[in-house]
Amino acid sequence: MPDIARIHAILKELYPDAVCSLDYGGDPWRLLIAARLSAQCTDERVNIVCVPLFEAFPDVYAMAEAEIPAVEEIIRPCGLFHTKAESCVAMSRQIVERHGGRVPDTMEDLLALPGVGRKIANLVLGDCYGKPGIVADTHCIRLNGRFGFYDTSLNDPAKVERILAEIVPGPEQAAYCHRMVLFGREYCMARRPRCAECPLGHERLCTYGREHGED
Numbered sequence: 024m025p026d027i028a029r030i031h032a033i034l035k036e037l038y039p040d041a042v043c044s045l046d047y048g049g050d051p052w053r054l055l056i057a058a059r060l061s062a063q064c065t066d067e068r069v070n071i072v073c074v075p076l077f078e079a080f081p082d083v084y085a086m087a088e089a090e091i092p093a094v095e096e097i098i099r100p101c102g103l104f105h106t107k108a109e110s111c112v113a114m115s116r117q118i119v120e121r122h123g124g125r126v127p128d129t130m131e132d133l134l135a136l137p138g139v140g141r142k143i144a145n146l147v148l149g150d151c152y153g154k155p156g157i158v159a160d161t162h163c164i165r166l167n168g169r170f171g172f173y174d175t176s177l178n179d180p181a182k183v184e185r186i187l188a189e190i191v192p193g194p195e196q197a198a199y200c201h202r203m204v205l206f207g208r209e210y211c212m213a214r215r216p217r218c219a220e221c222p223l224g225h226e227r228l229c230t231y232g233r234e235h236g237e238d
């Protein structure tokens with residue numbers, strides 16, 4: 024089994040201040056909305072779109088009352104704007120009606136919100152409520168397979184989440200996943216990973232490069 028403690032120690036040195044790349048100002052509801060908009064869209068574009076979106080609908084109560092076409096018009100650049108607008112309004116209504124306007128802090132209640140899956144729920148639990156949460160996105164799945172925590176052919180986010188939840192200490196899970204994103208962009212890209220320069224490869228913490236002729 025790879026040395027998770029050493030791997031994370033190196034990632035901490037590389038990215039000491041790893042935080043979510045979505046701008047949400049510490050507001051769980053804004054993170055929910057931004058995360059919903061980020062499906063098949065870059066975080067950079069979501070951050071741009073969220074500026075006018077949160078000007079027009081600054082809180083959960085305003086979004087709960089919003090007309091869907093008005094939301095669609097603003098979030099159009101994010102793609103899938105019709106279903107995303109429906110989710111934003113519906114999840115906000117549910118938060119107001121069932122949770123008194125506060126984003127819930129349990130997996131069960133988060134998953135009951137329209138448009139919220141495990142990835143978004145774990146992001147909110149980890150970043151906003153300090154709870155364990157593995158965000159099994161494409162970087163997380165690819166990198167941890169290459170590290171050797173499971174077979175690289177595994178592409179099931181729920182299984183990856185279960186495996187990593189056992190390996191990564193709870194309080195470190197959110198930051199570990201944010202570091203996966205940064206490391207996946209800088210070193211361990213899907214195509215042509217930079218194994219020759221990779222600090223994990225140098226310490227033999229990851230042998231994927233050697234085994235696949237990438238270094």
Ligand code: SF4
Nearest residue numbers: 211216218221224229
């Ligand atoms: S050695 Fe290569 S495959 Fe392994 S973590 Fe580094 S860049 Fe990724």
